[in-house]
Amino acid sequence: MIITLNELRRSFADLDAAELDRWIGNRWIRPEGRPGAYVFHEIDVARVHLIVELREMAIDDEALPLVLSLLDQLYGVRRQMKLLYKAIDAQPEEVRQTLLVAVRANAAPTDGADADPEGDGA
Amino acid sequence: MEDPYEVLGVKRDASDDDLRRAYRKLAKKFHPDLNPGDRQAEERFKAVASAHELLSDPDKRGRYDRGEIDATGTERRPDHSYYRDFAEGRNGGRYHGGDEEEADDFNDLFENLFGGRFRARSTGGGAGPEIRMRGANRRYSLTVDFLDAINGTTQRLQLPDGKTLDVAVPPGIEDGKVLRLKGQGDPGLGGGPPGDALIEVRITPHPFFKRVGNDLHVEVPVTLSEAVLGGSITVPTRTGPVTMTVPEGSDTGRVLRLRGKGVPAGRGGRPAGDQYVMLKVEVGPGADDAELKAFLRNWAPGHAFDPRRKLGMAP
Structure with a gap:
């Protein structure tokens, strides 16, 4: 489902049009197309909801880009982890076992150079 | 529907500020978008x-306090899709890595993993997560001579990248078996251990030895006089020629x-096999020998013998 800027404005009646433009200008919302001919996907609409709700939580313009950036990094990693899970899941049992063993070996606590310096090792 | 004051954890006389802070x-x-892995967060x-x-609407709050409406009677905030429902999907990439942000460590994870190019990572920088993965296994095929496979050998395998591997082939290995050389596969990623080399053994057939289980079978031709009179002959074995006695009166x-x-004794208490020698009488040039012909014309066998009748080939 793709909507235009006017349709987006109608579905956020409480939101000032200039405010929405500012979010697009700040690249907090990144529609497709060019100014005057923007199109918004479901993910963009959901992101407008998210920003509205973050502002209700008193996340101001100073903090908002930081929160969005952290969220984008979190979701980026989750998205790639999902792709990886999917790829691993499609492997033969032998391969998945090999990966499992390797992951467990790497997850095991180690001494010396590999130890996490921030861990409470000793 | 729960009591809205309880949901927000505020007293009934809470001020607007208290409500806002609690919310x-x-x-x-x-x-939900701040708790992507928690399915209950949405509810x-x-x-x-x-x-x-x-409660933030003074009119509704008053009616609720006077018992005119209950919590279910209030207008629910219309459902909408949450960002997390899309952020991990196909379009999620638009807000990650593709715009202002620098491509990060994970972005080339997939190239590294599936493109087969392992970029060496410095361990000193400490920026970003370190990916450690075991290297991939490598499959090779090794052709081994029949007797080398029986006796065991060490054979050099030429790898496509010019390197060589010395492969210890254990005695008695069977065709199609796979040898695993630990750590001889692709190098690991980010300090991970290397993969293994998996070497499938192909055994070339031998001109006169046949393997049946752990035994060797060989057909050895003997002359007419060796068969009739007996004698000492030399036969090949897996360890070289040996002398053996053909008993008098032997037949094909x-x-x-x-x-x-x-096959030599091996791992798992496998006992050594035997070699079976099957004699095959070969008359050879003697078949055209005048003296032999003359002898056979005058020879009256002690007992009549028809080898074809024995097999049912003659009436």
Whole structure:
């Protein structure tokens, strides 16, 4: 489902049009197309909801880009982890076992150079 | 529907500021997009948002306090899709890595993993997560001579990248078996251990030895006089020629056994096999020998013998 800027404005009646433009200008919302001919996907609409709700939580313009950036990094990693899970899941049992063993070996606590310096090792 | 005051954790005489603070605190905690892995977060956030919706409207709050409406009678905040429902999907990339942000460590994870190019990572920088993965296994095929496969050998395998591997082939290995050389596969990623080399053994057939289980079978031709009169002959074995005695009066098809000359004893208590020698009488140029012909014309066999009748080939 793709909507235009006017349709987006109608579905956020409480939101000032200039405010929405500012979010697009700040690249907090990144529609497709060019100014005057923007199109918004479901993910963009959901992101407008998210920003509205973050502002209700008193996340101001100073903090908002930081929160969005952290969220984008979190979701980026989750998205790639999902792709990886999917790829691993499609492997033969032998391969998945090999990966499992390797992951467990790497997850095991180690001494010396590999130890996490921030861990409470000793 | 729970009591909205309880949902927000405020007293009934809470001020608008108290309400707003309580809502913000709980929304930050339970907003689904801030809890991508928590499927229950959405329900909890909706309850908090509905409670706030009701109590932040003085008119509705008054009617609720006087018992004119209950919490279910209030207008629910319309459902909408949450960002997390799309952020991990195909379009999610638009807000990650593709715009202002620098491509990060994970972006080339997939190139590294599936493109087969392992970029060496410095361990000193400490920026970003370190990926450690075991290297991939490598499959090779090794052709081994029949007797080398029986006796065991060490054979050099030429790898496509110019390197060589010395492969220890254990005695008695069977065709199609796979040898695993630990750590001889692709190098690991980010300090991970290397993969293994998996080497499938192909055994070339031998011109006169046949393997049956752990025994070796060989057909050895003998002359007419060796068959009739007996004698000492030299036969090949896996360890070289040995002398054996053909008993007097042997015929084609007679099988002699050389104990312990089959597949050597091996792992798992496998006993050594034997070698079976099957004699095959070959008359050779003697078939056209005048003296032999003359002898046979005058020879009256002691007992009549028809080898074809024995097999049912003659009436």
